[in-house]
Amino acid sequence: MITFGRKLKHLRQKNHLTQKELGIAVGFPDSCADVRIAQYEGDVRTPKEDLMKLFASTLGVPVELFTVPVLSEPREYEAAEYCLAFIILRVIENILLC
Secondary structure, three states: OOOHHHHHHHHHHHOOOOHHHHHHHOOOOOOOHHHHHHHHHOOOOOOOHHHHHHHHHHHOOOOHHHHOOOOOHHHHHHHHHHHHHHHHHHHHHHHHHO
16 A cells, blocks of 8 residues: 555655645745655654645645555556546536536
């Protein structure tokens, strides 16, 4: 199973952010922003729900990408894409029903 830390690191790099930049973007002090992100990426720390939502929002992904466990890497990315597509379909359905 891919850990929260590996997902966070992958998404941070995909968004071309340094650890410090991501840490500052979610509100950590400049003096420790990079250290805090390194701790999350190393799975030394586990974020609470509000911080996990903030990470997801900042990185432009649904929070479920962090919370849904996936058994293997290829399935991880497929599941993430499926999850995002599902969410988009639900939003479109809600818009059309209004």
